[in-house]
Amino acid sequence: MERVFSGVQSSGAPHVGNYFGAFRQWVADQHTADSVFCVVDLHALTVETDPAQVRGRTLETASWLFASGLDPDVCIVFAQSHVHEHTGLSWLLECTATFGELRRMTQFKEKSKGNESVSAGLFTYPVLMAADILLYDTNKVPVGDDQRQHLELARDLAIRFNGRYGETFVVPEAVVPTLAARVMDLQHPERKMSKSVTSPLGTIDLLDEPDAIVQKIRKAVTDTDGEVRYDPEHKPGLSNLIELFAAASRRSIEDVTASYDRYGPLKADLAETLVEVLNPVRKRYVEITADPGEVPRLLEKGAAKASAIASKTLLRARRAIGLLAP
Ligand code: AQP
Numbered sequence: 332m333e334r335v336f337s338g339v340q341s342s343g344a345p346h347v348g349n350y351f352g353a354f355r356q357w358v359a360d361q362h363t364a365d366s367v368f369c370v371v372d373l374h375a376l377t378v379e380t381d382p383a384q385v386r387g388r389t390l391e392t393a394s395w396l397f398a399s400g401l402d403p404d405v406c407i408v409f410a411q412s413h414v415h416e417h418t419g420l421s422w423l424l425e426c427t428a429t430f431g432e433l434r435r436m437t438q439f440k441e442k443s444k445g446n447e448s449v450s451a452g453l454f455t456y457p458v459l460m461a462a463d464i465l466l467y468d469t470n471k472v473p474v475g476d477d478q479r480q481h482l483e484l485a486r487d488l489a490i491r492f493n494g495r496y497g498e499t500f501v502v503p504e505a506v507v508p509t510l511a512a513r514v515m516d517l518q519h520p521e522r523k524m525s526k527s528v529t530s531p532l533g534t535i536d537l538l539d540e541p542d543a544i545v546q547k548i549r550k551a552v553t554d555t556d557g558e559v560r561y562d563p564e565h566k567p568g569l570s571n572l573i574e575l576f577a578a579a580s581r582r583s584i585e586d587v588t589a590s591y592d593r594y595g596p597l598k599a600d601l602a603e604t605l606v607e608v609l610n611p612v613r614k615r616y617v618e619i620t621a622d623p624g625e626v627p628r629l630l631e632k633g634a635a636k637a638s639a640i641a642s643k644t645l646l647r648a649r650r651a652i653g654l655l656a657p
Contacts (some may be wrong), residue, residue, distance in 0.1 A: 335360045336469040336503075338369040338411065338460075341385070341392040342378075343526030347535040347605065348514035350399065350612070351578040352475035356508055358400035360473060366406035367467045367637060368396060370630075373411050373418070374460070377453040378442075378527070394626050395537055398616035409633030411463065416641035420462035421455075423648055427492050428458050428484070437480060461485035466641040468501040476512040477523060479505055496651035500644075511578035517551040520567035538613060541606040548572070548602040559591045569594065576601040579608050 337357055339349060360366050372389045389410055401408050411417050433439070436457050443449040452459075457480075464472055464485045472482055482505035489500040514524045518533035525534070535547055552568040561584050563570040576597070577584045591597040619625060650656075 332365045333470040334468055334501075335364040335366045335471045335473065336369070336464050336467045337473050338371040338374075338463055339392055339396070340526070341370050341372045341375045341388040343388065344536045344538060345392060345395045346514075346524050346526060346537065347575065347609070348475065348511070348524040349395075349526070350537060350609070351511035351575065352508060352514060353473065354396065354399040354401075356473045356506075357396075357406075360471075361401060361406035364471065367469075367640070368401060368406060368408050369411050369463060369637070370396070370409070371411045371460070371463060374456055377450055377456050379450075390626050391620075393630055394616055394619050395612075397619050397626065397629065398537075398612050400612075400615075403629045403633060407633050407636045408629065409637045410630050413630065413634035414466075414637045414641050416466055416638065416645040417459065417462050419645050420466055420641075420648055421459045423652055424458045424461050424465070424488050424492070425455055427488050427495070428455075428461075432484065432487070433457065436484070438477065457481045457484050458488070461488045464503050465489055465500045466644045467637075468640070468644060469503040470501060471506050472503050473506045473508070476507055479507060492648070492651075496648075496653075499648050499651045508578075510574055510584070514575055515567065515571040517547055517568075517571070520552060520571050535605065537609060538616070539609075541610070544605050544609070545602040548598050548605070551598065553594055557594070559588055559594065559597060561585075561588050572598065572601055576604065579604045 337353065339345065339353065345354070357366065357368055370389055370392045372385065375385065375388065393408065393410065396408055397403070433454055439454055442453060460481050461484055465488070474482060482503070486502055489502045493499055516522050516524050516528075516530050516533035517535070518530055522528075532547055532550055535544055539547070551572055553572070554566050554569060559569070560566060561570050561573050573584055573587050576582070576587045579601070580587070
């Protein structure tokens with residue numbers, strides 16, 4: 332069976348971009364592949380954080396994964412910091428990566444722009460992400476469009492390491508969804524919807540109540556020409572809504588576009604569909620978080636299973652690079 336691995340940063344409240352661009356696909360994958368999913372809490376430390384918030388967000392993010400439908404009896408779900416092999420392998424890969432290739436990472440450029448102090452972790456984070464993936468002999472990595480470049484790096488590092496030290500890693504492939512691979516901010520459709528950027532009207536959080544969803548969609552920025560047409564370059568706001576609608580209703584972009592000749596009814600039906608799809612997820616989240624011990628227990632079980640795989644891969648990599656056995 333193929334191995335699927337993916338992760339989500341505990342950098343804030345997950346939104347509909349995370350759900351339609353990633354989580355919903357993971358839920359399907361768990362039944363067709365040997366699946367491993369991770370709350371990448373170490374990645375969330377690349378920007379300055381408050382320790383109490385770090386713990387809370389790790390649990391919150393994991394709770395959303397279970398609420399979305401990941402079943403701990405079917406797949407492995409764990410917190411990255413519970414499996415120390417991730418940082419162990421990351422160092423071996425940092426010594427394989429070059430400064431030049433990390434400097435080219437667009438997410439680093441975007442996230443560091445305008446900041447006086449940028450952590451070294453923000454710079455090397457794509458290498459830790461490569462370690463996350465390579466530790467599990469991953470074949471497929473379902474990710475949103477924004478992670479393509481990091482996936483390319485993980486592939487390059489695996490190939491380079493294998494070439495230098497002998498076959499050690501499986502070379503992974505990215506799987507990017509055809510719809511909702513990059514859900515845009517509803518108020519600023521030129522930038523992607525993001526957990527860590529504050530945009531209250533531009534972001535639909537998974538915890539949003541139906542009224543808030545309806546209001547945010549109603550107020551979403553479109554354009555003045557009034558024609559219902561999918562054209563991301565000239566009509567980014569409307570095209571984002573059409574694509575979100577197609578993803579949420581599992582219809583094609585053509586089908587959605589052909590069904591409307593005015594923006595108002597399209598927005599109203601999109602809001603209704605989002606409420607319908609997200610309501611059960613939000614209800615499960617409330618149920619799961621009612622017992623504060625439940626998610627830590629599930630994560631502990633997940634970490635034990637993840638460790639059993641990761642420790643073998645790290646040992647293989649340590650031997651290959653020539654480290655003395657402890
Ligand atoms: N706007 C998006 N549309 C579609 N997919 C998205 N993803 C993220 N944003 C969108 C996908 O969700 C998965 C988990 O994302 P992540 O936690 O690794 O964080 P990210 O890619 O850096 O995105 P965020 O949510 O915007 O977080 P911050 O603000 O912390 O950077 C990934 O598969 C991602 O592609």
